[in-house]
Amino acid sequence: AAVVKDLRSLGVAHVAMISGDSTQTVEAIAERTGVDEKFGQLLPEDKVRVVGELESRHGSVAMLGDGVNDAPALARASVGIAMGGIGSDAAMESADVVLMADDLTALPYAMRLTQRANRVVAQNLVIATGVMVMLVVWVFAGQWLPMGPLKLPVAVSGHEGSTVVVILNGLRLLGGTRVRAAA
16 A cells, blocks of 8 residues: 555556456455556456556556566556566566566655656756857857867866766766655
């Protein structure tokens, strides 16, 4: 339930449970976890069909699974996510992402890390492009600027300096800690 709540706080709009387990088991777990939809007693081909239906109704679908029976649906999903520690080789090979922990809280952590990485990449693109545009403008407009045209050592220093800033900004991703959801 805590993981479902955490996923919703990260912007996941719809959570469905797709399982080969009995309908009664799926309903009991779904009730405790607060998922939006539940599907039980599914064969691998049924899981693929349900993933397709969810994708047509909700857009991109991420599927989390660990077994051989999940492999076809993991391959069908927009993003297949396998639980690596307990997962079958077939599930891990079919998935786009493998979570090495046997802990569902790894999923919201991976999503947060991905969101942070996307922000850092965007920042780095702005920094690198901004410096390059500034240097190019200085080269062509330098004759009209009070400081004069751009000199080669200044251009190299500016470019290399921006590279160092981009690297340091990227290294921020190594910081931070994984916060586990309370059970």
